Amino acid sequence: MKIKNIEKKILCRIFLNNLERKKTLGNIYKYLDIERVELEKIIDNLISKQLIKKFKKNYILTDKGRKSIRIVFTGGVYDIIHPGHIHTLKNSKQEGDILIVSIARDSRVSKIKGRDPINNEKRRTILVSAIRYVDHTLLGSKGDIFTIVKKIKPDIITIGYDQTHQLSELRKLVRTNNMKIKIKKLGSPIPHVKSSSLRTKYKKRIR
Amino acid sequence: MKIKNIEKKILCRIFLNNLERKKTLGNIYKYLDIERVELEKIIDNLISKQLIKKFKKNYILTDKGRKSIRIVFTGGVYDIIHPGHIHTLKNSKQEGDILIVSIARDSRVSKIKGRDPINNEKRRTILVSAIRYVDHTLLGSKGDIFTIVKKIKPDIITIGYDQTHQLSELRKLVRTNNMKIKIKKLGSPIPHVKSSSLRTKYKKRIR
Structure with a gap:
């Protein structure tokens, strides 16, 4: 079945809105350049193609709908954002339609790296969320990455x-x-x- | 004269494509969710409203077209991106339709701050260009900010x-x-x- 570009974008936005517990159609106009009449037509189409279904007052993706988009998942500390991070996030996004990024918890960074991060988890989330390739960020589990992988069920992990x-x-x-x-x-x-x-470089240069 | 949201977005994209010396309609599909037929209709409309005109093989904004969009300009060093930068860039973008950011040249940073930046101008450009609120980046002039202001002619400087x-x-x-x-x-x-x-904090924390 052929899915139009705009249909796929709406599927992605509905998926993200559910993830972020927002009204599934409420903010679609902010992201997509689409008129209300056209959107209603596409929503009807997506229902008849069995890609979405009504759930309470919102829409959710059916299994078929979920399979028609590709979700990429990646994670990291992202303490000092550098061009390598941008490269990785950009390439990750190119692997699919939605990029979800897990930000390591402060407690986990301290445990693994043996030192506190320079930017705390809240600040690191602000930074990563501002990168244009990132569709959604979440804080890592306090344990390991697998709890989140099981929740998100991505198609690909980069x-x-x-x-x-x-x-x-x-x-x-x-x-x-x-x-x-x-x-x-x-x-x-x-x-x-x-x-x-980079940290070594910072240390040397900062006077 | 009332301009539709999608018309304004197309005006902005034509302006940016000219600034980046790209074909003015070439990459519009990448940025806007619009079909070819619809785009052609809007372009015709913009011409008849005297907001754009043909120039060689491309389109350019007329004075009237330029006045119907609002260009925001800001600048800085952006050496270590922190949440304060994100705040400033987000708020700057909200002041208009297009946000253009000037990145200070390495030579100018050294002169003003008395030390080299940690990330060189190329790396700082990669970082700032990845922020979702930024539409276009350029390197500052080697002299002062005014050369660029005269070139861009923004409506507002933040x-x-x-x-x-x-x-x-x-x-x-x-x-x-x-x-x-x-x-x-x-x-x-x-x-x-x-x-x-932040630099002081980095220095203290990096061991």
Whole structure:
């Protein structure tokens, strides 16, 4: 079945609005350049194609609707935003229709890295949410990434070029849970940038 | 004359494409959810309303067209992107239809701040261009901000809550050049964040 570009965008927006517990059609005009009459026509079409259905006063995607969009999931600390992050987020978005980003909790950063993040989780969320490739951010679970993966059920998980530690863990999770999720390690940008080398640079330069 | 939302968005895109020396209609589909037939109809309308005109193989805004959109201009160093920058850029965008951001040249940062920026001008441009509120970035002039202001002819210049030095300079420029540009100092976000205090924090925390 062929789905028009605008139909797909509306499916994505309905999915996101449900995720953000908003009215599913309320803010669609803000994001899409569409008139009310046209929107109503498309909504009717999506219902007759069995891609969405009414649920209480809102709409939700049917299984068929959910399968017709591609959700990308990625995560990280994003403490000092650098061009490498932008590269990873842009490439992640290009893998699908919606990019959802999990921001590591302060408590988890301290535990893994042995130091507090410079920007706390609230500030890191503000920064990542402002990046144009990001459709939705959420705070990571206090435990591990898997709780969220099970909730979001993404089609693909992308791993930044400088993140290696999670790759084998994730592959194992997906296999043992029999989940159909592609895991993709993204390539490196040029020039090569890593948060940890930036930190050294900051330290040297800041006088 | 009443201009529809979608018409205004197309005017903005034509303006930006000219600024970026792109084909004026080429990438419109990427940004706007619009079919070819509908776009052609709107273009015809814009011509008959004398808001755009043909120029070589492209379209340009007429004076009337230019006056029907509101261009916001702001500038800064943006060395370490923090939530205060996001606040300023978001509020700047809300002042008009297009937000153009000037990134200070490395040479100028060194001169003014007495130290090199941590991220060079290319990297700072990548970062700011990725912020969803920013429509266009350009590198500042090697001299001062006024060369660019004269080129862009914005309707409004916004000054971040933590930038005070340029305010009186700008007011003087606008007055002496008899330019009709509003200059607006933006309010402070909560919590109060400034790059210089962040630098101190980075220095303390980075071990």
